[in-house]
Amino acid sequence: MSIKTYWKKQWGSLLITGIIFASLNGCGNGGDNTPSNGENSSGTSSLLDRIQSRGNLICGVNGQLPGFSFVDENGEYSGMDAEYCRAVASALFDDPAQVEFRDLSAQERFTAVQSGEVDLVSRNTTWTISRDTSVGMEFAPIIFYDGQGIMVRKDSEIQDLEGLADKSICVLSGTTNEQNLADQMRKQGINYQPVVFEDVDAVYAAYEQERCAGVTSDRSQLTVRRAVLANPDEHEVSSVVLSKEPLAPMVANGDANWFDAVKWITFALIQAEELEINSQNISSFENTEDPQIRRFLGQEGNLGEDMGLPNDFAARIVKHVGNYGEIYDRNIGQPFGLDRGLNRLWTDGGLLYSPPFR
Amino acid sequence: MEDEKIPFWRDSRVLRIVGQVVALLIVFTIIFFLGNNLVNNFQRLGLTFGFNFLDRSASFGIANPPIAYSSNDPYTKAILVGLINSLRVMFFGIIIALFLGIIVGISRLSDNWLLRQLATIYVETLRNTPLLLQLFFWYFAVFLKLPRIDNPLTFGRWVFLTNRGLDIPWFGDAQQTWLGLSVIILSIILLVVLWRRRIYAVEEQGESGQIWSWLSIAVAIAAMIIFCFGLDWDIPELNNNNIAGGLNLSPEFATLLIGLSVYTAAFIAEVVRAGIQSVSQGQWEAARALGLQPGLVMQLIIFPQALRVMIPPLTSEFLNLAKNSSLAIAIGYNDIYSISNTVANQTGRSLEMLLIVITTYLTINLIISLGMNWFNRAVQIKER
Numbered sequence: 001m002s003i004k005t006y007w008k009k010q011w012g013s014l015l016i017t018g019i020i021f022a023s024l025n026g027c028g029n030g031g032d033n034t035p036s037n038g039e040n041s042s043g044t045s046s047l048l049d050r051i052q053s054r055g056n057l058i059c060g061v062n063g064q065l066p067g068f069s070f071v072d073e074n075g076e077y078s079g080m081d082a083e084y085c086r087a088v089a090s091a092l093f094d095d096p097a098q099v100e101f102r103d104l105s106a107q108e109r110f111t112a113v114q115s116g117e118v119d120l121v122s123r124n125t126t127w128t129i130s131r132d133t134s135v136g137m138e139f140a141p142i143i144f145y146d147g148q149g150i151m152v153r154k155d156s157e158i159q160d161l162e163g164l165a166d167k168s169i170c171v172l173s174g175t176t177n178e179q180n181l182a183d184q185m186r187k188q189g190i191n192y193q194p195v196v197f198e199d200v201d202a203v204y205a206a207y208e209q210e211r212c213a214g215v216t217s218d219r220s221q222l223t224v225r226r227a228v229l230a231n232p233d234e235h236e237v238s239s240v241v242l243s244k245e246p247l248a249p250m251v252a253n254g255d256a257n258w259f260d261a262v263k264w265i266t267f268a269l270i271q272a273e274e275l276e277i278n279s280q281n282i283s284s285f286e287n288t289e290d291p292q293i294r295r296f297l298g299q300e301g302n303l304g305e306d307m308g309l310p311n312d313f314a315a316r317i318v319k320h321v322g323n324y325g326e327i328y329d330r331n332i333g334q335p336f337g338l339d340r341g342l343n344r345l346w347t348d349g350g351l352l353y354s355p356p357f358r
Numbered sequence: 359m360e361d362e363k364i365p366f367w368r369d370s371r372v373l374r375i376v377g378q379v380v381a382l383l384i385v386f387t388i389i390f391f392l393g394n395n396l397v398n399n400f401q402r403l404g405l406t407f408g409f410n411f412l413d414r415s416a417s418f419g420i421a422n423p424p425i426a427y428s429s430n431d432p433y434t435k436a437i438l439v440g441l442i443n444s445l446r447v448m449f450f451g452i453i454i455a456l457f458l459g460i461i462v463g464i465s466r467l468s469d470n471w472l473l474r475q476l477a478t479i480y481v482e483t484l485r486n487t488p489l490l491l492q493l494f495f496w497y498f499a500v501f502l503k504l505p506r507i508d509n510p511l512t513f514g515r516w517v518f519l520t521n522r523g524l525d526i527p528w529f530g531d532a533q534q535t536w537l538g539l540s541v542i543i544l545s546i547i548l549l550v551v552l553w554r555r556r557i558y559a560v561e562e563q564g565e566s567g568q569i570w571s572w573l574s575i576a577v578a579i580a581a582m583i584i585f586c587f588g589l590d591w592d593i594p595e596l597n598n599n600n601i602a603g604g605l606n607l608s609p610e611f612a613t614l615l616i617g618l619s620v621y622t623a624a625f626i627a628e629v630v631r632a633g634i635q636s637v638s639q640g641q642w643e644a645a646r647a648l649g650l651q652p653g654l655v656m657q658l659i660i661f662p663q664a665l666r667v668m669i670p671p672l673t674s675e676f677l678n679l680a681k682n683s684s685l686a687i688a689i690g691y692n693d694i695y696s697i698s699n700t701v702a703n704q705t706g707r708s709l710e711m712l713l714i715v716i717t718t719y720l721t722i723n724l725i726i727s728l729g730m731n732w733f734n735r736a737v738q739i740k741e742r
Binding site: 106107110111114115130131134135136166167168173174178179181182183185186192193194195196197198199202205206209210211252253254 | 399402403404405411417418419420421422428429430498502503506507521522600602608609610687688689690692696699700702703704705706707708
């Protein structure tokens with residue numbers, strides 16, 4: 001054969017070897033790069049920075065619970081938990097619309113945070129020690145003090161847990177409700193049949209069809225759900241309180257910057273109400289002399305910048321979403337007539353208390 | 359021509375080895391990357407890997423546990439309850455689906471026009487809608503629509519059907535029961551032996567074999583008497599809007615069992631039809647020419663031959679049924695997946711629980727495959 005074809009062949013095989021090596025190299029790089037990104041997340045760069053450069057917040061919510069987070073027919077989210085996500089987005093981007101909501105089931109929520117699928121979960125989640133430690137969560141301040149209750153049919157005349165002996169009780173899987181019910185029943189030595197569903201709509205559908213004599217959940221949820229049953233008057237939330245259910249937003253463990261930001265955004269909602277700043281009157285505080293308010297709204301000092309947020313983050317939140325009281329009234333107080341109870345400010349005899357913004 | 363040595367990059371022997379090494383490297387890189395990612399994420403979240411948590415108290419209740427269970431038992435026991443619940447549905451599901459599937463499959467080839475059309479509608483409807491949807495239908499539209507507890511359907515005072523499940527008499531856990539059950543099992547074995555003797559007497563010795571028939575009937579009657587009176591029956595009783603005693607089959611169990619069997623039966627019917635149609639027309643004609651009834655042709659000639667074709671696809675359908683039983687979680691039945699999910703959620707040990715569930719399903723399905731492969735070998739033509 002001529003030298004020309006020989007060279008051609010040789011070049012061909014060289015080319016192939018080159019491609020193989022290049023792709024191997026690529027693989028190696030890919031393998032090296034991604035873990036080092038992962039290391040970054042634990043070391044230098046915080047989720048806070050990545051969210052800011054991404055330009056939107058990915059927020060995990062319930063989506064099936066009116067008053068807390070509920071998707072309407074236009075795909076719009078309403079409710080207190082959803083508004084909380086908007087408050088965080090307002091603080092970060094000065095735009096409450098920069099939120100991407102993800103519906104999560106009770107089962108999915110922890111894995112979604114662990115895996116980084118969502119930045120933040122605001123999904124009526126009870127703060128417990130095991131979730132905080134062994135599950136690897138980090139809880140922001142409590143935004144709703146609740147307790148577990150039981151809803152039964154009025155005509156069943158069940159008053160307490162003993163009335164539910166040997167009966168079926170519908171409950172959502174993966175909740176503290178499931179465990180509290182078991183604890184209380186064990187304490188009182190009552191035999192019962194838990195009927196456990198993964199989907200919250202299925203729980204109430206089964207209860208409505210009389211599969212269960214009662215349904216147990218947080219009292220706020222029962223009240224809200226009762227309102228959307230076919231005949232709300234036939235049901236009542238009994239006065240029994242089985243547990244305390246402090247509901248709080250949560251983020252993943254091990255990212256102090258992001259956790260601090262979420263924590264103080266939550267406190268800002270409470271502090272704003274305490275300072276009597278709301279979305280209507282915020283403009284009147286522009287030239288205030290009160291140093292406490294000036295610091296809070298970022299007119300002096302740099303409380304925000306010290307943790308990687310803009311200085312006026314609290315002002316942005318109040319401007320776009322309002323203070324805690326406004327959010328509560330808009331989503332839970334007015335639509336469902338639920339008394340604020342423990343969810344009042346400490347100055348009014350409630351439990352909401354923000355550390356000083358100083 | 360000089361004796362030119364082939365350069366190594368053109369030597370097919372070298373290239374083959376290089377190719378395999380490259381493939382291995384890629385696989386290991388991917389595994390290493392995924393493993394590394396996992397370890398990093400565990401470190402980032404401050405989590406540890408281990409199965410020690412399984413000894414802790416479960417502290418959640420399970421409805422209708424098949425074995426004694428209370429909420430202070432460890433997680434392992436809760437998982438065991440789930441496993442038994444899963445196996446229960448798989449076992450009875452496979453049996454029902456098989457029988458239903460064979461009936462529908464044969465009906466699709468029936469000479470009766472109405473039967474054929476009904477079977478076609480059955481197969482096409484069930485095969486072409488999602489199983490999850492069917493389960494919801496069975497649960498919310500059928501089983502929860504049954505009469506309520508204050509007005510139950512009763513059958514002969516002992517069986518109650520309500521939207522809280524089917525309550526049937528069941529034997530209590532007494533020594534008498536176990537004694538009675540062993541006697542019944544022994545009589546069944548005795549019956550089989552006696553019946554074989556009868557057939558032997560009729561076919562080989564040309565006798566009437568009546569003595570064996572009478573003996574069989576006597577044993578059967580004795581077994582029936584023990585079944586009715588010898589076991590410690592626990593009869594369900596209705597009082598004060600509550601049914602106590604007996605065995606309660608929950609609507610969740612019924613939904614999953616019926617939903618899975620009916621759905622899988624549609625696929626099995628098609629497997630059966632394919633099997634029967636694979637037997638050549640000549641076999642039919644030959645059997646008919648011998649004067650066999652159509653029923654006997656099916657039973658003696660066609661079906662045994664069709665079985666050889668049917669078993670491998672049938673195995674897949676059984677495996678599908680076993681895996682689909684994990685949809686139990688949607689309708690509130692406590693199978694192993696649903697309980698593991700709860701455990702994972704309470705303890706945050708998703709990875710560990712996933713591994714346990716994967717291993718469990720893998721083991722169950724490998725056992726089913728093994729059994730079916732053995733059965734397959736048994737019915738194949740023995741070529742010598």
